[in-house]
Amino acid sequence: MAIFSRPIPGLRFGLSLLSFAAFTGGGLAAESTAPVPLPGTISPEARAVIEFLSNAGLKQLIGPAPTDLAGWKALHAAQEKALEEPNRIVLEQTGATLADDVIGGVPVLDVRPEGWTENGRALIYIHGGAFTLFSARSMAGLAALMAKATGLRVYSIDYTNPPAVQWDSVQAQVAAVLGGLAAKGLTMDKVALWGDSAGGNLALRAVLNLREQGATVPAALVLFSPWGDLSNSGDTAITLAHADPTLSYDGLLANAARAYAGALDLKDPRVSPVYAQFDKEFPPTLIQDGTRTIVLSDSVRVYRALRDHGVDATIDLYEGMWHVFQGAPAPEAANALASAGAFVKARLK
Numbered sequence: 001m002a003i004f005s006r007p008i009p010g011l012r013f014g015l016s017l018l019s020f021a022a023f024t025g026g027g028l029a030a031e032s033t034a035p036v037p038l039p040g041t042i043s044p045e046a047r048a049v050i051e052f053l054s055n056a057g058l059k060q061l062i063g064p065a066p067t068d069l070a071g072w073k074a075l076h077a078a079q080e081k082a083l084e085e086p087n088r089i090v091l092e093q094t095g096a097t098l099a100d101d102v103i104g105g106v107p108v109l110d111v112r113p114e115g116w117t118e119n120g121r122a123l124i125y126i127h128g129g130a131f132t133l134f135s136a137r138s139m140a141g142l143a144a145l146m147a148k149a150t151g152l153r154v155y156s157i158d159y160t161n162p163p164a165v166q167w168d169s170v171q172a173q174v175a176a177v178l179g180g181l182a183a184k185g186l187t188m189d190k191v192a193l194w195g196d197s198a199g200g201n202l203a204l205r206a207v208l209n210l211r212e213q214g215a216t217v218p219a220a221l222v223l224f225s226p227w228g229d230l231s232n233s234g235d236t237a238i239t240l241a242h243a244d245p246t247l248s249y250d251g252l253l254a255n256a257a258r259a260y261a262g263a264l265d266l267k268d269p270r271v272s273p274v275y276a277q278f279d280k281e282f283p284p285t286l287i288q289d290g291t292r293t294i295v296l297s298d299s300v301r302v303y304r305a306l307r308d309h310g311v312d313a314t315i316d317l318y319e320g321m322w323h324v325f326q327g328a329p330a331p332e333a334a335n336a337l338a339s340a341g342a343f344v345k346a347r348l349k
Contacts, residue, residue: 036243042320045330050292050322053245061251063132066258069163072132076161079129083138090327096144098137103155104180106173109136111154113147121190121348123147124181124218125156126174126206128197128227128324130256132161142327146194149341152348155181159202163259167271170260174206192220192344193283196324197295198260200226204273204302211280220347221285222340225324226302227295228274230257231266234297244294245322274298278305284312286343288336290321314343 036054038047064071091098095114100107111125123146127139136143136158147154159173182188188210195203200223210217232249247253261271269276285306289299299315306313316339318325318332326336 036245039320043331046320046325046328046332049325049328049330050245050320053322058246059244059248059251061248063130063252063255066255067163072161072163072259076133076135079133080135080138083141087138087141090141091144094144094148096140096147098140101155103184104173104176104178106177106180107136107158108177109140109143109156109158111140111143111147111156113144113151113153116147116151116153119152120186121152122181122186123150123152123154123192123194123344124178125154126159126193126195126199126202127156128195128199128224129161130227130253131170131198131201131260132163132256135161142196142324145327145337146340149337150192150344151341152192152344162256166262167260167264170202171205171209174202175209178206178210188216188218190348191218192222192348193218194222194224194340194344195226196224196326197227198256200224201228201230201271201273204228204276205270207282208269208273208276211282217281217283219283220344221283222344223285223287223299223302224326224340225289225293225295226287226298227253228272228298228302229267229295230261230272232257232294233267234295234301236297237294240292240294240296243292245292247294247323249294274301274305276305278309278311282306282309282311284314284343284347286314286316286340288316288318288326288340290318290323290325290332292320293323295323316340 038050097112099110101110125143127134127136136156143154143156157174157177159170193203203221203223207217207221257266264271266272267275287299287303289296303313303315318336321332326333
C-alpha cells in the first residue's frame with residue numbers, strides 16, 4: 001500500500017520526496033515516525049505540510065545498495081509515476097508549456113512561462129533527488145514555478161541518474177549543456193544557474209569547473225537547500241536529525257551519495273563542493289534554506305566560504321521550513337519563490 005494515508009487539500013507540486021507515495025517495495029521499515037514537535041512561528045499551511053510529511057514514513061526509506069542499478073531504476077520509475085498528476089496540476093495552474101530538446105547531446109526540458117517571449121535570457125535548472133532520483137520531467141512543476149517567478153525560459157537538464165553513471169559523467173553532461181547553449185548564442189552573462197538539493201551541488205560544481213577552466217561563469221547562481229557535503233559532517237546533520245521531516249542520511253542518502261561518488265572520498269571537493277576553494281571569480285549567489293533540514297549546515301558553510309572570499313552572496317532562511325520547501329502550498333514557499341525571482345531579475349539585465 002502507499003505510504004500516504006490522507007491527502008492535503010490543495011496540495012501542489014514541491015513537497016520534498018512526496019513522490020515516494022507510490023513506492024510499495026521493501027524499502028520502508030515503517031509507515032510513520034514519532035510526532036515531531038512543531039513551532040508556533042510558522043504558518044498553519046506549513047504546519048499541515050510538515051505533519052503530513054512527518055507521518056509519511058519518508059525517514060524510514062532504505063535506499064538500494066549503491067551499485068544496485070535495478071533497484072534504483074525501480075524506485076526512480078515509481079516516483080516518476082507518482083509525480084505525473086501533481087505536475088499536471090501545477091502546469092495547469094501556471095500556464096507553463098514544456099518541450100523536449102537535446103542540447104550538447106544531452107536531453108533537456110524547455111519550460112516556458114505563460115506569455116513568454118524571447119528575450120535572450122534563460123534560467124538553467126539542475127534538478128535534485130539525491131542524484132539517483134527524479135528527472136527534468138518529474139521536476140517540471142518546480143521548474144514551472146520558477147519560470148513564473150522569474151519570467152524566464154527554463155532549460156532543465158535531464159542528466160543520467162547514478163548509478164548508471166557516476167559524478168564525472170553527470171558533471172560532463174551539465175558542462176555539455178552549458179557549452180551547447182553558448183554555441184546557440186546564449187552567453188553566460190544572460191544566464192542564471194539554479195539547482196536544488198543534489199542539483200545545488202551540481203550547480204556549484206558547474207561554476208567551479210567553469211572557473212577552473214578559465215571560462216565565463218553565469219551571471220547569477222541560485223541554490224535551494226544545496227546538498228554540498230555528501231559526508232553528512234555538518235552541525236545540523238546532528239542537531240536536526242530528528243526534526244527534519246523528510247531526510248535521513250543513513251536510510252537513503254548515504255547509499256545515494258556513494259552511488260554518485262563511486263570510489264571517491266565523500267569529502268573530495270569534486271563531489272562535495274563545500275570543501276572546494278572559493279578564492280577566484282564567482283557569480284552573485286542566493287542560497288535559500290529552511291531551519292528544519294539536516295543539510296542546513298551545508299548552506300551555511302557554502303555561504304561563509306563565498307562571503308569570506310568577497311563573493312556577493314546572500315543566505316535567505318525560512319523559519320521552520322524543510323528541505324526544498326519552495327513548491328509547497330504555504331506562504332513561506334510563495335515568499336521564497338518571489339525572493340528568488342527578484343534576485344534573478346535584478347542580475348539578468
